[in-house]
Amino acid sequence: MRIGLLIVDMQxxxxxxxxxxxxxxETCEYINYVxxxxxxxxxxxxxxxxxxxxQHDADPEARSIIPEVVVGPNDLRVEKEYSNAFWKTDLEQMxxxxxxxxxxVSGFSAEYCVTFTANGAAERGFPAAILQRGILSANPDAVSSIYRDRHVVSHSVINYMTSVIGKTIAPE
Incomplete structure (x- = not known):
């Protein structure tokens, strides 16, 4: 199984x-681990x-990814204009x-771009989950409600999933 991690708006x-x-x-620690x-x-x-x-920003550095988030040399990037990262981007094809x-899905903001992107994944046929302890919001209650109301996956489950990726079960 191929797993894609989306790190949304950690700018x-x-x-x-x-x-x-x-x-x-703390959130960046979880995102970086996964x-x-x-x-x-x-x-x-x-x-x-x-x-x-x-195009109207006086400070283009403000749009950069925060230094607390590790960006790997082979990581991919998508620029978006809307809350749903799938809308009018090449994310689905990617x-x-x-x-x-x-x-x-991980990142900022739990109740907006993270949720809308998770919905966008589901609408396009991708099973999706929110990274437990991997989302932020300006409203702490929003994070709690997302964890309560959405599919969530922990880093330990992802660790297990990655350990069995590529392994096949021999036929009996």
Whole structure:
């Protein structure tokens, strides 16, 4: 099974909205751990960057990925203009080209871009789950409600999934 990790909007511009900076560091730790597991297993890691209104930004550095998030040399990138990272982008084709069968969504903002992107994956036939402890919001209650109401996958389950990727069960 090919697993694709989507890291949504972990950009300098948006981290100013998160009041609890400790939470940013903790979330990045989980995202980095899972992205490392997937990279080691040859699975795609895709960074999604919100570029809405970027042509009007006085500071293009504000749109960059925060330094706390590891960006691997073979990681892919998608720029988006809308909350759903699939809408009017090549993300779906990118995932299909990579042979992705299961999508894990992480990043910012839980109740907007993360949720809309997970919905977009499902609408396009990709089973999807939110990375447990891998999402942020300016509203801490939103994170809790997403974990309560959505499919969630933990880093330990992803670790198990990556350990069995490529292994086949011998016929009896």
């Amino acid at each position: 300098r511009l948006f981290m100013n909205e998160v009041a609890d900076k400790h939470r940013v560091a 992205s490392g597991l997937l990279r080691a297993a040859g699975q795609p890691v895709i960074h999604i960057q919100d570029m809405e209104g970027a 995932l299909r080209d990579q042979g992705v069968e299961f999508v894990v």
